[in-house]
Amino acid sequence: MSDTPNTPRDDEDDETVDTGALADVFGTRDDFGDFPTLGDDDERDHDDRDDARPASPDESADQAAARTVYEELLARIGENAPQPRLGATRRAVELLGDPQRSYPVIHITGTNGKTSTSRMIESILRAYGLRTGLMTSPHLTRVNERIVIDGESISDAALAENWRDIQPYLLMVDTELAAAAEEPLTYFEALTVLAFASFADAPVDVVVLEVGMGGEWDSTNVADGQVAVFTPIALDHTKRLGDTVTEIARTKSGIIKPSANVVTSAQLPEALAELERAADLTESTLAVEGTGFEVLSSAVAVGGQLISVRGIAGRYDDLALPFFGRHQAQNAATAIAAVETFLGNGSQALDPEILATGLSQATSPGRLQILANDPLILLDAAHNPHGARALADALGEYFQLDRVVAVLAVLADKDAAGIIRALAPAVEQFVITQSDSDRSLDADELASIVVGIVGPDRVTVETNVVTALGVARDLAEESEKGGVVVTGSITLVGEVLALTEEDGWK
Numbered sequence: 001m002s003d004t005p006n007t008p009r010d011d012e013d014d015e016t017v018d019t020g021a022l023a024d025v026f027g028t029r030d031d032f033g034d035f036p037t038l039g040d041d042d043e044r045d046h047d048d049r050d051d052a053r054p055a056s057p058d059e060s061a062d063q064a065a066a067r068t069v070y071e072e073l074l075a076r077i078g079e080n081a082p083q084p085r086l087g088a089t090r091r092a093v094e095l096l097g098d099p100q101r102s103y104p105v106i107h108i109t110g111t112n113g114k115t116s117t118s119r120m121i122e123s124i125l126r127a128y129g130l131r132t133g134l135m136t137s138p139h140l141t142r143v144n145e146r147i148v149i150d151g152e153s154i155s156d157a158a159l160a161e162n163w164r165d166i167q168p169y170l171l172m173v174d175t176e177l178a179a180a181a182e183e184p185l186t187y188f189e190a191l192t193v194l195a196f197a198s199f200a201d202a203p204v205d206v207v208v209l210e211v212g213m214g215g216e217w218d219s220t221n222v223a224d225g226q227v228a229v230f231t232p233i234a235l236d237h238t239k240r241l242g243d244t245v246t247e248i249a250r251t252k253s254g255i256i257k258p259s260a261n262v263v264t265s266a267q268l269p270e271a272l273a274e275l276e277r278a279a280d281l282t283e284s285t286l287a288v289e290g291t292g293f294e295v296l297s298s299a300v301a302v303g304g305q306l307i308s309v310r311g312i313a314g315r316y317d318d319l320a321l322p323f324f325g326r327h328q329a330q331n332a333a334t335a336i337a338a339v340e341t342f343l344g345n346g347s348q349a350l351d352p353e354i355l356a357t358g359l360s361q362a363t364s365p366g367r368l369q370i371l372a373n374d375p376l377i378l379l380d381a382a383h384n385p386h387g388a389r390a391l392a393d394a395l396g397e398y399f400q401l402d403r404v405v406a407v408l409a410v411l412a413d414k415d416a417a418g419i420i421r422a423l424a425p426a427v428e429q430f431v432i433t434q435s436d437s438d439r440s441l442d443a444d445e446l447a448s449i450v451v452g453i454v455g456p457d458r459v460t461v462e463t464n465v466v467t468a469l470g471v472a473r474d475l476a477e478e479s480e481k482g483g484v485v486v487t488g489s490i491t492l493v494g495e496v497l498a499l500t501e502e503d504g505w506k
Contacts, residue, residue: 008068019286022347058499065160065168072163077186081215082238088177088185089219093353095169097199100207100223102378102471103133105343109211109252110231112387113265116323116364117231120335121191122208124350124358126151128343133199133207135220137188140366146389147195149202150278153322162198169193172222188212192219206342213377215444216254229338230264231331234386246270253278260284263292263312287312289330293337300398309333314349320360323392324368332359367494368394371500375476376483377469379497381490383410384419396506405429405472407465408450409492412441419488420453427485429475430454432461433468435491465495 055313057418059067075354077083092102105158115136122134141255143152143502154162170193174184185193192212199207209225211218256262256278266289269382287293296308296315304322307329309315321332336355340346353426368391371377382391395404406427410416420430432447434440460475462468469486476482486496 002010014044017243031149056404061157061161062156066144066156067208069163072167073143073187073190075184076190082188083183083186086216086219088182088191088372089189090222091176092166092169092173092185092189093196093222094333096166096193096197100196101201103207104340104342105207105209105223105225106227106229106257107209107211107220108229109215109255110219110265111234111248111384112390113231113327113334114210114341116328116367117229117265117331117338118208119334119360119364120150120332120359121229121338123151123362124335124339124355125206125208125342126297127354127358128351131202132204132211133195133202133204135195135199135207136210136298137190137191138490141488141498144190145365146191147198149198149204153196157338158198158201161244162201163194165201166193166197166416174398180256180463185360188221189219192222196223197221209254211252214248214254214363216250217251218255222257224257225255225260225340227342228260228262229334230262230267230275231334232327232386233267234263236382244270244321246274249274256282256284258284262286263334263347265289265330278365282491285338285346287337287341289333289337294489295326295329295333298326305329305398307332309336311336312347314340314345314351316350316406317353319356321361322362324398325390326397327390327393329366364462366497371486371496375473378483378485379493380485381493382487382488383414383419384475385422388419388422388487391421392484395426395485398485401483403428403476403482405431405475405484406488407433407468407472407484407486408434408488408494409433409435409443409445409465409489410441410446411437411439411491412440414441414489415445416441416449416488417453420450423487424454426505428458430459431468431472431473431475432459433465433492434463435465436494437489437491440489440491465492466499469496 020082033286106121108114114290116135118134122132124134131150135146140147144159147154151367158211170185177184208416209220211220230252233245254272259503261283262279262284263274267275276286293311296310299306301320304324307319307321308317309332316336321328340350344404366379370378370380380391382388404427406423408430425463429449432450434443443461443463447459450459460471462471472484476484486493
């Protein structure tokens with residue numbers, strides 16, 4: 001993996017990162033514990049990544065080429081303004097010979113848990129010896145993270161080469177769209193085509209494909225998933241997907257193709273009714289958590305938890321899962337059921353040793369990811385009330401903290417009040433900041449919302465992220481077992497990761 005990050009920076013801000021301040025917050029490399037990347041997964045904010053990082057004088061030719069790809073993607077319509085259409089993406093892949101048809105697909109949607117579940121599925125399949133492709137979104141620090149081949153982010157060289165191959169066809173489609181008075185291919189549409197082409201070029205045996213937003217009109221839906229997987233569906237992106245769970249579930253159910261196999265986590269009754277309707281209309285099979293498969297037990301263990309699962313075809317006891325939170329046990333059960341369905345049509349149990357290996361090697365960066373110890377500093381990308389509740393529950397059950405300080409930033413189009421109400425029982429002090437995204441809610445405005453819910457005594461405002469981290473650490477250290485969690489927005493999580501990585505703390 002190259003060292004060229006793609007986390008955006010605000011070019012109008014000349015402020016530089018104080019590496020001494022970072023050292024004060026995170027300590028030195030020797031202060032870090034040896035922790036896996038763990039945690040709570042949520043549907044993430046689809047930020048259009050305001051700007052690309054400037055060129056480094058030390059970057060290689062491959063890094064420069066990959067940076068150019070990212071800049072050209074950014075020049076397109078951003079992810080926060082998706083086009084509700086499939087025709088544009090379908091035309092692009094058609095011109096390329098339909099690369100998405102050269103491998104079987106496991107297609108995943110939901111509101112929370114998509115990426116963690118996707119990564120578990122991919123890890124189990126890879127443990128079985130399959131060459132895997134994985135597409136998730138958005139990225140935390142580098143756009144390469146979104147296209148994973150055989151467990152590794154796509155290389156800068158492959159990213160640039162595949163982009164050069166497909167670019168003439170993207171431009172052809174742009175021209176056709178302009179002639180029809182339509183918008184050109186968007187960032188996410190172009191990225192989806194790039195991922196499909198990259199997987200075909202690799203080549204891979206199977207692709208685990210995460211929906212960007214919704215399902216029915218998401219550009220990933222030009223692929224036909226043999227298995228359609230649903231993680232919990234809740235309210236989010238209501239301006240685009242609908243303001244009821246029923247409407248959102250109906251849109252997401254659009255990934256179910258004729259005669260597919262459907263696997264779903266436990267759902268609210270109104271969401272499950274939509275999935276049952278779609279499965280019936282497409283003559284697809286449907287396995288539901290609770291009846292078709294379930295978590296039998298979950299116990300806190302070092303580095304995560306020990307779970308037992310009843311799958312569709314077999315029972316699997318005492319599996320080490322390197323993720324915190326009972327919701328992650330449910331994600332693991334859904335992942336197991338999906339792999340059973342893909343490999344044996346739900347009729348053959350998985351090999352216990354291979355399954356154990358696959359789950360133990362799964363990671364999900366930015367979800368209860370441990371950055372430092374003494375005090376404990378965690379990153380979690382929870383950005384809606386459902387995800388924030390899961391985070392609060394995990395903090396209480398899996399970490400022996402007597403004081404939790406949250407560094408919080410929220411994007412303007414999110415339910416900030418709902419997030420704060422969900423976190424309030426688990427968090428003693430809130431340090432309010434804002435990420436470098438132009439969509440980030442103003443820190444003072446967010447602080448006003450927090451004060452209205454928890455009172456002024458529990459709120460501090462620091463607009464500079466590094467300063468906010470330092471303040472939070474100081475507050476946590478006032479208690480013997482205090483800890484810090486950075487949360488509320490993936491743009492904040494990505495910014496903190498980039499700051500720590502580029503200055504040698506990770």
